[in-house]
Amino acid sequence: MRGNLFAVAVDLVVLTVRRAELCVLLVERGAPPYAGSPALPGGFVRPDEDLVDTAARELAELTGATGRAVTGHLEQLGSYAAPDRDPRGRVLSVGYVAILPDLPDLPQPPAGSDAPAGAWRPVGPLLESPAGLAFDHDRILADGVERARAKLEYSTLAASFCPPEFTVTDLRRVYEAVWRTTIDPRNFSRKVTSADGFLEPTAALVTGGRGRPAQLFRRGPATALHPPMLRER
């Protein structure tokens, strides 16, 4: 074994859709380096943790997920270990992407936690003028967003942005927000309801809005989407 050792951290790209925009959860750094700068939430891997355990623990701390099973998605994005990425020394950061439904009560820090409050920020401005985030988090964020955009095409990941029960329009708004595009509602509806295992109808309808009530769906067992949803080129 060699003498050059690394601290290993996990940083999270937590994504959701709020008000028709793709948003990421950022925290403000309280200590140097980059004190006061916005950053991706993260922390060091503990002695007996595997990477995904660290990611899940961090996510639970952020969302205050005590018991409430968050219906989201969590996957490894990649590792970042440029020699000068952290002035304190050699730190390898493993990025994870988390997808959550829009939980209205999320940005409140759990009472008694030492974690700083997180805040949802639209990703658009962050990606266009990437000057703000600490460390190399601008790049991790960009890679995470690109991963999510790509996976909408050929997987059922979009349902992870939605609450347990949702309408076809809710799902379409996810695609439109993440891809920053518009999709024909009628063709979209036909496509996702006929894709095997994507959506399972419930008995309920949504009333209260204008217009005809919409069918409510739960996500089905499929994870891959065949044929894929096509993004415009």
Added chain:
Amino acid sequence: MRGNLFAVAVDLVVLTVRRAELCVLLVERGAPPYAGSPALPGGFVRPDEDLVDTAARELAELTGATGRAVTGHLEQLGSYAAPDRDPRGRVLSVGYVAILPDLPDLPQPPAGSDAPAGAWRPVGPLLESPAGLAFDHDRILADGVERARAKLEYSTLAASFCPPEFTVTDLRRVYEAVWRTTIDPRNFSRKVTSADGFLEPTAALVTGGRGRPAQLFRRGPATALHPPMLRER
């Protein structure tokens, strides 16, 4: 910064196609743990290296790439850090996938190197009865092969398995070997030659085989493949 530190290694899944089979480059471990077992080639990250630099250095040592620019592909696969994956202590391994054309002179160790000789092994038996490899390399291998299989669908990665100039049949044999399937040669030819930026024709033809001589191509500038190549389901 915390006191629990990791050694960080890079392990390579080096893939090629030989005799119509997808093969991986394995080495034999010379020292404990797992002395004598086959393993993925790899090594520790040096103090001033970024991860991809370590991967490229390891690959160059394996291929004896002194000057000869290898035309292949190298990309990060993911990180593996289960607490008990290495009996010596806490080791995080970053997997990389490398794609090379079939270089007939590869398994010879470069003279004077301390690296053990690598040997090409077909991946089929390794994936079907995964008992042989050291550490968690069976899983890293499986993940690397799955990455390569998936990327053939929507990228021009297959050309990285070929020498600088190749025929449409060479390219088709790559798909057939990696996917373990058969593809109609006539439809395949039309598809890849009409895909924008995938193949650039050269003036040369290949003679010497039976049948009509084939057009030689170089790889074009495209990296994405639209529309994708479809795998049977």
Added chain:
DNA sequence: GCAAAAGTGTTGAGGCTACACCCATGG
């Protein structure tokens, strides 16, 4: 000539886009 491999033409099935049209609700 014959086998083998490269490459072109054609046809039918199915997915996609675009849009006309109908359904069900709130005001």
Added chain:
DNA sequence: CCATGGGTGTAGCCTCAACACTTTTGC
């Protein structure tokens, strides 16, 4: 009644799988 959003029908376009057919070589 009418605006609004949910959902179905359908026509034209494009891609794909399948396969007949032509081209060009080695033997």
